[in-house]
Amino acid sequence: MLSLNEFWFILVAVLFVGFFFLEGFDFGVGIASKFVAKDDLEKRAFINSIGPYWDANEVWLITAIGAMFAAFPNWYASMLSGFYLCFAFILFGLIGRGVAFEFRGKAEHPTWRKTWDWVILFGSIIPPLTFGIMFTALIQGVPIDENMHMHAGISDVINVYTVLGGVTLTMLCVWHGLIFGTLRLMDTLRERCRRVAKNLLPINAILLVAFLGMTFFKTDMFSVHGNILEYLFMVGILVYIASGYFITRKRDGWAFLMSGLIMILLIASVFIGLFPRVMISSISEAYSLTVQSASSGDYSLKIMTYISLALLPFVLGYQIWSYYVFRKRVDHKEHMEY
Amino acid sequence: MDVVELSRIQFASTTLFHFLFVPLSIGLAFIIAIMETMYVVKKDDKYKKMAKFWGHIFLINFAVGVVTGILQEFQFGMNWSEYSRFVGDVFGAPLAIEALLAFFLESTFLGLWIFGWDRLPKWVHALCIWLVSLGTIFSAFFILSANSFMQHPVGEVLQNGRLEMNDFLAIMTNGQLWVEFPHTVFGSFATGALFIVGISAIALLRKKHVAFYKGSFKIAIVVALISGIGIALSGHEQALYLVETQPMKMAASEGLWEDSADPAPWTVFANIDTEAKENTGELKIPYVLSFLSYGEFSGSVEGMNSLQERYTDLYGPGNYIPPVKTTFWSFRVMTILGGAVLALSIWGAYLYARKKLVNSKWYLRIMIVAISFPFIGNSAGWIMTEIGRQPWVVFGYMKTEDAVSAGVTAGEVLFSLITFSAMYLILFAVMITLFVREIKKGPDHDIEETEPIADPFTKEGQHAFS
Numbered sequence: 001m002l003s004l005n006e007f008w009f010i011l012v013a014v015l016f017v018g019f020f021f022l023e024g025f026d027f028g029v030g031i032a033s034k035f036v037a038k039d040d041l042e043k044r045a046f047i048n049s050i051g052p053y054w055d056a057n058e059v060w061l062i063t064a065i066g067a068m069f070a071a072f073p074n075w076y077a078s079m080l081s082g083f084y085l086c087f088a089f090i091l092f093g094l095i096g097r098g099v100a101f102e103f104r105g106k107a108e109h110p111t112w113r114k115t116w117d118w119v120i121l122f123g124s125i126i127p128p129l130t131f132g133i134m135f136t137a138l139i140q141g142v143p144i145d146e147n148m149h150m151h152a153g154i155s156d157v158i159n160v161y162t163v164l165g166g167v168t169l170t171m172l173c174v175w176h177g178l179i180f181g182t183l184r185l186m187d188t189l190r191e192r193c194r195r196v197a198k199n200l201l202p203i204n205a206i207l208l209v210a211f212l213g214m215t216f217f218k219t220d221m222f223s224v225h226g227n228i229l230e231y232l233f234m235v236g237i238l239v240y241i242a243s244g245y246f247i248t249r250k251r252d253g254w255a256f257l258m259s260g261l262i263m264i265l266l267i268a269s270v271f272i273g274l275f276p277r278v279m280i281s282s283i284s285e286a287y288s289l290t291v292q293s294a295s296s297g298d299y300s301l302k303i304m305t306y307i308s309l310a311l312l313p314f315v316l317g318y319q320i321w322s323y324y325v326f327r328k329r330v331d332h333k334e335h336m337e338y
Numbered sequence: 339m340d341v342v343e344l345s346r347i348q349f350a351s352t353t354l355f356h357f358l359f360v361p362l363s364i365g366l367a368f369i370i371a372i373m374e375t376m377y378v379v380k381k382d383d384k385y386k387k388m389a390k391f392w393g394h395i396f397l398i399n400f401a402v403g404v405v406t407g408i409l410q411e412f413q414f415g416m417n418w419s420e421y422s423r424f425v426g427d428v429f430g431a432p433l434a435i436e437a438l439l440a441f442f443l444e445s446t447f448l449g450l451w452i453f454g455w456d457r458l459p460k461w462v463h464a465l466c467i468w469l470v471s472l473g474t475i476f477s478a479f480f481i482l483s484a485n486s487f488m489q490h491p492v493g494e495v496l497q498n499g500r501l502e503m504n505d506f507l508a509i510m511t512n513g514q515l516w517v518e519f520p521h522t523v524f525g526s527f528a529t530g531a532l533f534i535v536g537i538s539a540i541a542l543l544r545k546k547h548v549a550f551y552k553g554s555f556k557i558a559i560v561v562a563l564i565s566g567i568g569i570a571l572s573g574h575e576q577a578l579y580l581v582e583t584q585p586m587k588m589a590a591s592e593g594l595w596e597d598s599a600d601p602a603p604w605t606v607f608a609n610i611d612t613e614a615k616e617n618t619g620e621l622k623i624p625y626v627l628s629f630l631s632y633g634e635f636s637g638s639v640e641g642m643n644s645l646q647e648r649y650t651d652l653y654g655p656g657n658y659i660p661p662v663k664t665t666f667w668s669f670r671v672m673t674i675l676g677g678a679v680l681a682l683s684i685w686g687a688y689l690y691a692r693k694k695l696v697n698s699k700w701y702l703r704i705m706i707v708a709i710s711f712p713f714i715g716n717s718a719g720w721i722m723t724e725i726g727r728q729p730w731v732v733f734g735y736m737k738t739e740d741a742v743s744a745g746v747t748a749g750e751v752l753f754s755l756i757t758f759s760a761m762y763l764i765l766f767a768v769m770i771t772l773f774v775r776e777i778k779k780g781p782d783h784d785i786e787e788t789e790p791i792a793d794p795f796t797k798e799g800q801h802a803f804s
Binding site: 051055056058062066068069071072073076077078079087088094095096098102107148151296300304308311318326337 | 397398401402404405406408409411412414415416417419420422423425426427428429430431433434435436437438439441442443445446447448449450452453454457458498500502503504506743744745746750751753754757758761765768772775776
């Protein structure tokens, strides 16, 4: 039987996975609006394609952090203070990006729009890049002392491996976002999204292989959870090949499912590799934070379990409904809100 | 400056900034929901126009509120990691529930509301903004339940070197929460209402779209009047509760060094000397402090000196007196502005009922200035609540100086403080500019927008879509 601690670890993992599945394409669309769109109208089509969703998608992150705080206060405390500057940069990005969507369309002046375009670009790159760096540093291990305090130097957070992790995650977001674009956009813009997504296939394949290769040598994930991760790795290869097949065959819905699966497999693997630890200490195995040592008490976890199980069906229900309401493609020849 | 001071400055400034937008969002969402409901019920397009016009302003404000709110979820862990470890078992739950229950509700249904005007049946669309409003109120409830725990810990037990939850129901029924929550929500409704009243006043003075702004004024002034009464009543309840649970904050907010006379007079003004621990030039009104503290015209109120002695016995040596001047003056600013909101609402409702509103130039001019009253009052209230609790971060359990992150350096906090402040200042300037633009566009903007406007900066043909 699953213990409450394990259940909450899975829930936090699911929330992060959900965040990268959903906000992953939002980030990608944000980046693509700079490089793939050719004029203002196309840029706006991109932004409007995530218009009704991006805010709710971002709430997945807030909820993940909130769940971490409630269920694993020590994890929350050590990670957010330990990666202080990383989180500060993520927040700079998210703050700028959020208002940029709302503000950009409120005035017509080209300088105004260009300024917000840059904010959207950096606001869409910095969070996935920083999260990628941070999660990679997390599985690599960071200096955590016996009091659960993390004292990381720059090279603990920024090194070849972590930067590769950051770049890989960001490029996957771009790819995922472009495939999302093929679902929500029309005509030439849709075609162009598909073409760029296809061109990204070999680049992302190299990044993924390099990242997984380094993970094999730089972390203990494969010795701790070898079997299941190798199995997921095989599934990942099949899914990736399938995504290439569907993109080429213009089966956009299936392609989106595959790019989403890649995102899910990648983030889930990080959490599987961590378990039962939540933060790995590079000083001593004994100092690592685990689902036991980092967690709240049983009473608190039990209450949280009841409440979240009661609320989750509604939350998922109305979010899915909102995607259903806006299932129609964004026609950039019609009225657009943003 | 050390890391504690810098972290406090960052927390205070980012939170106060965030709380400029939150009350306006709570208030406007509620009033827009009323407007749209009237549109659905009365089938009069005037109300749709209102919901749309005030909706534009609401959305700009909401965006800033949301992005500045993200930081809140992170900064307990970033800057106050020892606090987070110590209270996370109790404090984390309301935050997680807030995200799950409130943030998803407001963000999803706001998306549906913005983009759903043409895709949803009218009543479903109105329901969406009601759910947004409900989301904002839920959000207030859960974050205030967390704050109430810091003011008056309940449902907790000290074990394993930290506070652990042992009674969730007690946390949800915390007496502090049930005085703080209505007070905050009424304050927020008043913020939204006086905003609409003030903007309407500008237009009415210029005799622009008189029918539209009179209609908006009418709805807003009713909300303002009810909120004004609510603020006063819930504020009084809160003072009664404060005397029981945090007498030191009460004494500090009165600048009361020695135990008061019985019945206790209320100090309107005093020149406080925190070094000598005495006041000069006091102006007092008899009986009023007894009434504020106990709801009757008798009873002495404990002073800071005797409380300091009592707390020293209870919690060990240390200074338990908060910054007195800040607590004293923020309390006065809050109460005076709260009273002004109520008085101005009564006056406005009277003028409207007597059909004298449009010609009451002085009233309208005052109401433009009065837009700021709830904002200043809200901030002053929070300054009093949080400064008055010092030196505690969780009353009776943990001091602020022990709550700060262990591994974070002053340099890192200084960097984030400067960057956040700079970003927030830019946001503020941009937001004000956009407010002015939207207001200048006026209520007919949605209709005018389909007509081409000569604008040298845009290419021909793109106006129709902007």
